[in-house]
Amino acid sequence: MRNLLRRVRISVSVSALLALLIGLALTALVFASVRRVESHARTLQFKQEANLRINAVSGGLADAIEQLMVVNQLFNTFGVVEREQFRSFTAPLLARYPELQALSFQRLVSDAERPAYEALQRRRVPDFTITEFINERHVPAPRRPFYNVVEYIEPASGNGIALGLDTAAMTTYGDARSRSRRNGRVAATGLLSLVQYRGFHTGFLVLAPVYQRLAPQDTVRQRQRAVIGETAAVFRVGHLIHTLLGNARLLDQPGMSINIYASGSAQATQLAFSNGKAEPPSGATGALPVWLLYNYPAPVNAVFQVAGEPWFIEVAQQPRSFIDIRAGSWYALLGGLLSSLLAAAYIYNLVTRHSTIERVAGERTAALQFANLRLTEDLALRKRTEKALRLREKVIEVSANAVIICNAQGPDYAVEYVNPAFESITGYSAAEVIGKSLKSLHGAGHDQQNTEEISAALREQREGHVVLRNYRKDGSGYWNDLFIAPVRDEGGAISHFVVAQYDISAVMRFEAELEYQANHDALTGLANRHLLAERLSSAIAQAHRAGTELWVVFVDLDRFKFVNDTLGHEAGDAMLRVLGERIKGAVGEGDTVSRMGGDEFVLVLPGHPGDGDGLRVLQRIMDAVAEPLRIQAHEFFVTCSLGVAVYPADGGNADTLTKHADIAMYRAKELGRNTYQFYRPDMNASTLERLRIEADLRHALERNELVLHYQPQIDVKSGAIVGMEALLRWEHPVLGVVSPLRFIGLAEEMGLIIPIGAWVIRTACLQNMAWQTAGMGRLRMAVNLSARQFTGKDLLQSVTDALQESGLSPGCLELELTESMVMSDVENTITILRMLKQLGVHLAIDDFGTGYSSLSYLSRFPLDVLKIDQSFVRDIALGTDAAAIVVSIISLAHSLRLKVIAEGVETAEQLAFLREHGCDEVQGYFFSRPVGALEFASLMAHAPCTMA
């Protein structure tokens, strides 16, 4: 802003200055022009004035000299006149020209004529003698050839002394005499001091020759011969010129000087007249130069002839102030200056005014623009506010949550607005609720617990938050997450309350769902471990309070693994779901059925003290589970084993009771399954043993506690030993020899079966190779594979390694697989079997007939042997289906070109039946129990063997 103002001021100053400069320039121009005209006029005037004086002087002198010529004419016409004549003739002339000091006639007298002449003159003047003037005294003139003697001189008074004066020797005459005589004209002398008057006078002489009458005068010679004298006039030159100029009123002009020289130039010695002073102005006048203030015309000079002699006249004008003479230029100057100043001032004023107007206009415009901007901003703000309000209104309108606005007037807090979401959530229209009490909307008429918080928030005029159950117009309830907040008006007073209601029924449902999921088994929907713990704890507490008994029942499905492994997990899951439902249906309302994972269920039966009802419940559970089960069009028969722990006798807390129930369940399993067992403290020992086995199994391999026993396989036709099955034994340092049935399952669970299985294959191969090397013949070694081992990625490698390491022929190794192993994932099984088959090993299906096998799949497997499960063999003689099954299996195997081996042959009858129906090989206690390597070798030594 300051810069702007500075710029404006500068531009204003420049404009004014420009105007001033132009004005001054014009003024200077006008001034110079006027001054020039004035100067010119003045110079002209001066010239005129000078010329007037020059003319007056030259003309006057000419006139004066003319008087002499008149006298001279007298002499030349009449010859030498008498003295009296001369006096009378010159008297009027002298009267008219008082400046004419003397008129004289000088006669040319030769020396010869001197005496006569003096004598003649003495007649009239007694003492007349020719004299000369030396040292201011008249003395007789010395002799000289010629004398020019003043014979007449008028006026006599004052001039009488000059009579008889010989002027021939007077230098003052100069050559004027000779010139006049030669030319026959008047001639003037230069300036000379006049002696006729007292005092100092400057004058000049004018001579005019007087010739002898009638003598020829045409040539110089003639004129020199004819000359007899001359007339002379003596002028007091100063007086004469003064008179001339004075008469013409041309004297004493202020500031004008007239200098007249009796010479052609301004020679100081020849200054004949001087009048006035024309001194130049002194250098400068103040700060202004002279030329500016003064007119300074050049002096006017002229040369004029006085009796044939050049005279010089100089008329000078003292510089005159223009103010004195003509003030026009000054007026012009002053006027111009004034005009310029006025114009500059005017422009300055105009521009300043314009600038001021512009500035003011600019300021006002800026102010207006600012105001406009503010207005625009205000409008924009208002628009934004309105837009925001509209948006908020819209948001409220379209909000999925209910919004209620009520006034702050208690006790009703009348509803003033509800949004459409409120209408759709509650089923009440706006018209139905507007004007009604806010409290009536929140479950009035229903049993509500949290409305007090709303009342408190309204009463205390503060924010509030509450979750409550609201009811729709149709009476249905929903969960409402309600926020209430006061709304203040512009004065800060609370005028309204806004209530936002979120229908959180879905959230509540979700939470309930989460809670349900957190507490229930996803597969069966039964209580899970977490809920079981809660229920059991509360049941224990309740039983404790009531002093009653409480049963905890551990249920484990028998052979579930088989179904799961055979039909896959989906079938297993379906089975669990069905059986879970059945178990639940078998217990009472207040009982809890939970699933612990896998095929284990834990039940809490609080209301069944030892009144016999509890045992009925257990039986109902077993019966329910044992009912035929149909899954994927197949019918199964599943049983379960139950263990029961009783509070408070078997434990005071949930963990102990559950653990003891689990132990009892194991005992039931050991007892042959499909039964129940109540916990007894001595059961703890076997459980502890299991735990110890688990711990020791981890080190069994590295401690070389595992050994293989071998059971011979006999060819039915020849009775020769053709092979053997390797059966694992754990020679526990404390427990003694542990059956694989006790630890194979554990080894599977613990993942130890992979290294153990690899060890078995390697050991079996090495042993077989050792025996063969020892000459026991080419025997086939059968090795059991576990399910986990079969599907494990290391199987192929461990078999290959074992064969390579031992050098055993692959055809001397037979891998036994169970039905469940191969049927769980047929395609994968085929792949694995083919790879194994490519190695050259034999493949056998173990325990065939106990599980579910699809014959169509069976045909696709590259098998060599079917091994009839010993349970069928055992029952052959019992007249059950077993014999038929065995026959079918042998027939089936042969149709698939597979060898059949029957295991568990204990009697000769069984052997006879098998032989009769074409069974290829047999294995069992009838021939030999599984024995150690040494024993097997001695066995072989007594019984010939070959591999068929």
Ligand SMILES: Nc1nc2c(ncn2[C@@H]2O[C@@H]3COP(=O)(O)O[C@H]4[C@@H](O)[C@H](n5cnc6c(=O)[nH]c(N)nc65)O[C@@H]4COP(=O)(O)O[C@H]3[C@H]2O)c(=O)[nH]1
């Ligand atoms: N009652 C009766 N039993 C007879 C008779 N002849 C043989 N046995 C027994 O029947 C079982 C046959 O083995 P398995 O069915 O493969 O059943 C085996 C097999 O599934 C598994 N097993 C044994 N060794 C291994 C092994 O090295 N690896 C794997 N994965 N499992 C093995 O442990 C199971 C049990 O093995 P063992 O206790 O050795 O029990 C053996 C054997 O001693 C008989 O005439 N009457």
